[in-house]
Amino acid sequence: MNYNHFMTSASKVAVAGLFCLLLLASCGGSEKHANLCEKHFNTQSYKIALKHCQQAVEEGDSASQYFLGKMYLESGKQQEGRELIKQSAESGFKKAIFHSTVWTLLSKDVESATAKKAIQQMQQFAESGDDVAQFWMGNVFLFGYVGQKPSPNEATYWYQLSVEQGNVRSMNNLAWIKALARDSELFDPEGAIELSKKVVAKHPNSHGYLDTLAAAYAANNDFQAAIETQERVLSLAQSMDCQHCSEHLVEYYQGHLERYHLKKPLEEDLLK
Structure with a gap:
């Protein structure tokens, strides 16, 4: 047996194995920060959530961008918060898309195409059974958001769906x-x-x-x-x-x- 050859091969296997372990640990760490970010955000443990969300955002987690953005908004960091939520929405995170859609509906100067897209997006959420989206669709027609013609009949329809799910604002x-x-x-x-x-x-x-x-x-x-x-x-x-x-x-x-x-x-x- 060529002992030197055996050691070289064994070393290569060991290095490869170590690389795989490090890779798995890295992925696991990233997932851990993202999970802890959401967990502590949902339990309103914001101080703990903050550090995990910041780490997860650095690692590219789109959900954590949303949660960190929400915390920034609450702490007065409006520009940073909005930018993070915008990035999260662009990455396809549903809650961030919803949040951005509400912002559009509440905006005063919105192009007609953008307004139409926002209403369609909110209607999709509402038709899926989301009571908060149904509340916002009611608001669109009660208050005439983004140039929509007010219609108390349409507003009543959406509010009623939301009320049936116990939504207090509706x-x-x-x-x-x-x-x-x-x-x-x-x-x-x-x-x-x-x-x-x-x-x-x-x-x-x-x-x-x-x-x-x-x-x-x-x-x-x-x-x-x-x-x-x-x-x-x-x-x-x-x-x-x-x-x-x-x-x-x-x-x-x-x-x-x-x-x-x-x-x-x-x-x-x-x-x-």
Whole structure:
């Protein structure tokens, strides 16, 4: 036996084996960081998630780009967060695509082709049964996002699908339509009360949801309940703890209260 030849061959096998082990360890490490990134993000352990997400992003994981982008947005790093989510969407990560689509729908200056694509994309999500996408499709037709002609009937259709899955935001917006769509088949003041009470039971300190409940009371000509509820709305909106509560918002709520004191329900032509 040629001992030197044997050692050379054995060394080659050993080196090859070591290379394979290192490769597997590297791949496993990459997968580990990505998994831990998502796990800790979902459990809101953001400090731990941050380091794993950063490492996974360096290793090219598209899902981790999205999770890291979300954390950057929450921490005030808007540009970095948006860029990461954009990159994740371009790589095909579904949650990032959804997030980017919402941004497009909320944009004021959007080319018609881009707007049309965003609506089609959101509709695909909604038709797949996603209750959040159904909520956003309702918003498209209630508020007329990206130049879409408002249609409370279309909005009601999408909100109703979402409500059937327990989506609270859709319950609130559908209650708003039921309370204010006077002179149409959509006007359903009793249904508005029922939905609004369910929403407020889950979020008793939300000035926006309470404002809808007050409107529902007024639609039912229960102006005393409307006044009491709207006073609670104003108290919350004027509190120092209220985030994103502007002077304009307080004036908006005050206008509702004034109408209720005059025993007048809210009027908003949703059919234009």
